[in-house]
Amino acid sequence: MTTRTEPASPLVVPPATTVPGRARPAAPLRREGPEKLTGTALYTDDIVVPGAWYGATVRSTDAHATFDALDLDPDFDWSKVVVVTAADIPGDNIVSSIKADQPILVPVGGEIQHHAEPLALIAAPDRATLREARHRAKPRTTKLPAVFDPAASDHVFASYSIDLGDPDAAFGAADHVIEGEYRVGHQEQLYIENNAMIAVPTDGGGVTVTGSLQCPYYLHEALKRGLGLDDQAARVIQAETGGGFGGKEEFPSVIGLHAALLARKAQKPVRMIYDRHEDIAATTKRHPAIVRHRTGVTRDGKLIAQDIEVVMDGGAYCTLTPVVLSRGTIHAGGPYRCPNVRIRARATRTNTPPNGAFRGFGAPQTEFAAETHLNRIAERLGISPLDIRRRNVYQPGDTTPTGQILRDSVAGEEVLERAAEAAEFSRIRERTGDARRGRAGSGSVPGSALRTERDRTASGIGIALAWHGAGFTGSGEIKLASVASLELTAEGRVRILTGSTEMGQGTKTIFPQLVADALGVPEADVEIAPQDTAYVPDSGPTVASRTAMVVGGLLIKAALRLRDRVEVETGHPFAEGAAAYARDHGATRIDQQFEPYPGGTPFDDTTYTGDAYPAFGWAACVARVDVDLDTGEVDVRDVVAADDVGRVIHPVLAEGQVEGGTLQAVGYATIEEIKLRDGRYLNDRLATYIIPTALDAPRIETILVEAPFAGAPHGAKGVGELPMDVGAPAVVAAIADATGVWVTDLPASPERILAALADRPAAAGLRPAESEPARELAS
Amino acid sequence: VTAYQFVVNGTAAEVDVPGMRRLLDVLREDLALTGTKEGCGEGECGACTVLVDGAPVDSCLVPICQVGGADVRTVEGLAPVAGDLDALQQAFLVTGGAQCGICTPGMLMAARAYLDAGGGPDDGAIRESIAGNLCRCTGYTKIVEAIAMAASSGSPA
Numbered sequence: 054m055t056t057r058t059e060p061a062s063p064l065v066v067p068p069a070t071t072v073p074g075r076a077r078p079a080a081p082l083r084r085e086g087p088e089k090l091t092g093t094a095l096y097t098d099d100i101v102v103p104g105a106w107y108g109a110t111v112r113s114t115d116a117h118a119t120f121d122a123l124d125l126d127p128d129f130d131w132s133k134v135v136v137v138t139a140a141d142i143p144g145d146n147i148v149s150s151i152k153a154d155q156p157i158l159v160p161v162g163g164e165i166q167h168h169a170e171p172l173a174l175i176a177a178p179d180r181a182t183l184r185e186a187r188h189r190a191k192p193r194t195t196k197l198p199a200v201f202d203p204a205a206s207d208h209v210f211a212s213y214s215i216d217l218g219d220p221d222a223a224f225g226a227a228d229h230v231i232e233g234e235y236r237v238g239h240q241e242q243l244y245i246e247n248n249a250m251i252a253v254p255t256d257g258g259g260v261t262v263t264g265s266l267q268c269p270y271y272l273h274e275a276l277k278r279g280l281g282l283d284d285q286a287a288r289v290i291q292a293e294t295g296g297g298f299g300g301k302e303e304f305p306s307v308i309g310l311h312a313a314l315l316a317r318k319a320q321k322p323v324r325m326i327y328d329r330h331e332d333i334a335a336t337t338k339r340h341p342a343i344v345r346h347r348t349g350v351t352r353d354g355k356l357i358a359q360d361i362e363v364v365m366d367g368g369a370y371c372t373l374t375p376v377v378l379s380r381g382t383i384h385a386g387g388p389y390r391c392p393n394v395r396i397r398a399r400a401t402r403t404n405t406p407p408n409g410a411f412r413g414f415g416a417p418q419t420e421f422a423a424e425t426h427l428n429r430i431a432e433r434l435g436i437s438p439l440d441i442r443r444r445n446v447y448q449p450g451d452t453t454p455t456g457q458i459l460r461d462s463v464a465g466e467e468v469l470e471r472a473a474e475a476a477e478f479s480r481i482r483e484r485t486g487d488a489r490r491g492r493a494g495s496g497s498v499p500g501s502a503l504r505t506e507r508d509r510t511a512s513g514i515g516i517a518l519a520w521h522g523a524g525f526t527g528s529g530e531i532k533l534a535s536v537a538s539l540e541l542t543a544e545g546r547v548r549i550l551t552g553s554t555e556m557g558q559g560t561k562t563i564f565p566q567l568v569a570d571a572l573g574v575p576e577a578d579v580e581i582a583p584q585d586t587a588y589v590p591d592s593g594p595t596v597a598s599r600t601a602m603v604v605g606g607l608l609i610k611a612a613l614r615l616r617d618r619v620e621v622e623t624g625h626p627f628a629e630g631a632a633a634y635a636r637d638h639g640a641t642r643i644d645q646q647f648e649p650y651p652g653g654t655p656f657d658d659t660t661y662t663g664d665a666y667p668a669f670g671w672a673a674c675v676a677r678v679d680v681d682l683d684t685g686e687v688d689v690r691d692v693v694a695a696d697d698v699g700r701v702i703h704p705v706l707a708e709g710q711v712e713g714g715t716l717q718a719v720g721y722a723t724i725e726e727i728k729l730r731d732g733r734y735l736n737d738r739l740a741t742y743i744i745p746t747a748l749d750a751p752r753i754e755t756i757l758v759e760a761p762f763a764g765a766p767h768g769a770k771g772v773g774e775l776p777m778d779v780g781a782p783a784v785v786a787a788i789a790d791a792t793g794v795w796v797t798d799l800p801a802s803p804e805r806i807l808a809a810l811a812d813r814p815a816a817a818g819l820r821p822a823e824s825e826p827a828r829e830l831a832s
Numbered sequence: 833v834t835a836y837q838f839v840v841n842g843t844a845a846e847v848d849v850p851g852m853r854r855l856l857d858v859l860r861e862d863l864a865l866t867g868t869k870e871g872c873g874e875g876e877c878g879a880c881t882v883l884v885d886g887a888p889v890d891s892c893l894v895p896i897c898q899v900g901g902a903d904v905r906t907v908e909g910l911a912p913v914a915g916d917l918d919a920l921q922q923a924f925l926v927t928g929g930a931q932c933g934i935c936t937p938g939m940l941m942a943a944r945a946y947l948d949a950g951g952g953p954d955d956g957a958i959r960e961s962i963a964g965n966l967c968r969c970t971g972y973t974k975i976v977e978a979i980a981m982a983a984s985s986g987s988p989a
Contacts, residue, residue: 092867
């Protein structure tokens with residue numbers, strides 16, 4: 054693959070050791086790479102704990118019911134095992150999160166809110182006994198009517214309104230008013246390592262939980278509340294973590310609490326290791342959403358009014374739904390200037406397993422809708438999808454729907470042009486358009502045995518553009534008040550102390566890189582402390598693409614303070630003076646706490662106005678597909694992704710984020726779908742929930758663009774989530790370019806594509822504007 | 833219960849376990865070779881791929897009774913010297929072919945079988961050879977690059 058990296062902009066303050074214009078040193082190799090490549094890295098299930106028991110969860114098989122009793126078969130010897138019910142919970146029976154609505158275990162007499170909800174826990178000294186015991190513990194329930202339609206649910210977890218200008222007046226003045234409705238379903242994170250925890254009871258009633266997780270301090274808080282423990286008695290250690298993607302943000306609090314409760318009652322170490330079936334059936338997914346757009350445009354394609362309604366399905370409990378919805382709401386209009394905007398968004402409760410964090414966090418849902426709608430508007434007006442974006446994309450000085458003025462680091466146009474150019478978008482689109490129009494007159498009958506491969510294969514190209522707010526939404530970072538620490542040990546070593554976790558994205562590689570750069574020492578001389586709440590501070594969760602930008606920025610500031618202290622005291626550069634300083638002063642620790650980025654208008658959570666994010670990242674994607682017109686199968690052949698990440702810290706790792714996120718978006722667009730019946734996931738196995746293989750994956754060309762964020766010392770804005778926002782609408786646009794029909798519900802499965810083609814037999818050759826009135830429903 | 837004898841990474845091994853015990857469990861729990869991972873337990877993800885007599889298999893689907901007398905190779909046996917990296921592992925490290933690392937051992941074994949069979953740097957052939965191994969982090973781009981790099985460098989078996 055090819056990567057092009059823009060030269061660093063002179064606007065950014067270079068790290069102390071970097072001379073502007075000089076090539077940066079070669080990026081280091083992944084720090085924990087050798088252990089991962091030789092099989093010596095220890096993931097949770099690899100850790101041997103002598104005498105450990107095995108834990109399992111008794112789950113509901115109803116979507117909504119009363120939990121009347123737990124029947125324990127009298128023919129089984131229950132003294133061989135330990136059973137935990139809600140009555141055994143020493144603290145609050147609450148999974149600590151935004152709202153106190155989710156029980157750790159449903160109490161007898163309480164209400165079951167979703168299929169696979171935890172009702173009781175069992176631990177046994179061996180797996181066979183555990184299986185037997187679980188088989189003989191039977192919940193007795195009485196079914197209640199269940200709600201599965203988020204639009205019909207009257208239990209609202211969160212709702213937001215954004216208002217800018219006067220949309221109603223603007224609709225009256227528009228040349229065209231175009232409407233559309235878009236639906237996206239659940240998506241499973243599908244980290245290859247299932248959720249896993251090992252809890253070990255400690256003297257004095259405490260517990261240490263080691264597991265696969267993104268946010269040690271989330272679980273720490275949950276253990277304190279659920280088990281009634283203090284800061285020291287609850288201890289959380291991150292094991293090597295085999296992927297997260299948001300799926301190990303808040304869910305580890307559930308499985309971690311379960312393991313801890315069993316360990317406490319059994320007074321034995323307990324291993325809770327989900328198998329794939331349980332992991333898919335019971336853990337969080339990306340929120341399904343229904344998004345309606347009504348858009349007023351001028352005849353030359355300028356957006357003048359947007360009216361957007363978003364409904365997200367939160368599932369049975371709140372989890373992180375309010376913040377997922379918040380991000381989805383703020384990004385719902387897409388990266389486009391529009392003076393009159395009304396957005397109404399709500400997330401409601403249904404009797405389905407709770408939905409939660411997944412890379413992109415609400416934005417992929419609403420940006421799929423925004424981009425697909427814009428592509429259909431362009432088609433209606435006879436404007437190219439590239440030109441309509443050129444005419445509307447945010448420029449520096451523009452105002453977003455929350456009233457945020459985009460001052461710097463605005464690179465929407467640049468990523469758009471770079472991706473379009475590299476993919477030869479306009480030239481190829483002319484060719485695919487000619488082919489589509491040619492097919493319409495060929496008389497070739499779909500499904501006919503006379504069809505040649507050439508007749509049935511349609512090629513298409515599509516483009517999409519997205520923005521993604523960097524860091525936590527609104528006042529989130531101020532409330533988090535994260536701390537990152539740096540220590541000069543008594544032996545003169547430099548040690549990083551943060552709660553930020555490595556889950557493959559590269560935290561353990563880039564942190565030493567940033568610190569070494571700021572101190573002027575080799576990267577190998579900087580060590581990193583384990584993610585263990587007994588040692589490291591709360592640096593905030595490892596989510597929201599915030600680690601490189603926010604925590605990395607704190608570490609640079611800490612390093613510059615440490616460097617200054619040593620250099621002033623010793624009169625030598627840090628590298629030469631550090632050993633002497635450590636000898637004279639002993640260990641020195643710098644704690645650096647987050648301070649608001651300078652400038653801007655503080656975000657007001659009640660009016661939804663102000664600066665929603667300190668900066669935005671920008672991403673463009675061009676996808677090329679082949680569609681089999683007889684079977685509806687889609688082959689996503691090539692993707693060009695241009696992503697502005699502020700400043701590239703490590704090109705190989707940054708490309709890896711773009712490539713991986715792009716493929717997750719391609720899966721979301723084409724094959725990943727959860728089917729439900731009566732609130733139960735039907736395809737809760739890897740044989741039935743499918744993700745792209747190496748053969749399904751397109752060739753991906755990554756273009757890293759650098760529009761540095763002046764508020765961070767290193768200019769970085771984050772990368773992980775950007776590609777997830779933009780891939781799906783690009784693929785769906787390419788399918789439309791190939792076939793002439795729009796699939797508005799994800800995934801664009803063969804069934805949906807064939808249904809769309811069948812609805813409009815002549816669609817392959819007709820533009821909607823020729824077959825429909827010029828106003829109202831886009832289709 | 834019968835004892836099964838086979839060779840793992842060049843060393844003779846004997847386990848006294850039920851014949852239907854999964855090779856994956858024998859490796860991880862009886863022989864403490866935890867480099868081989870379990871991702872799905874039903875042969876879909878390939879995280880548990882090992883070589884049995886040179887052929888890549890999902891060790892979660894192979895009962896130990898089928899392995900008697902066989903030559904088994906796992907990720908722990910790739911590097912000629914413990915703690916070192918072979919050319920394929922080194923290529924993964926350099927290109928960024930490993931991110932979270934959980935699919936990596938299985939991916940390496942599938943790639944090793946491909947290279948040992950004389951596979952070259954052709955993109956399509958490499959993708960075919962790892963089509964049974966799921967990765968959720970990389971988008972496969974850098975994995976394919978790594979295998980192509982090892983193929984071009986004439987990596988020793």
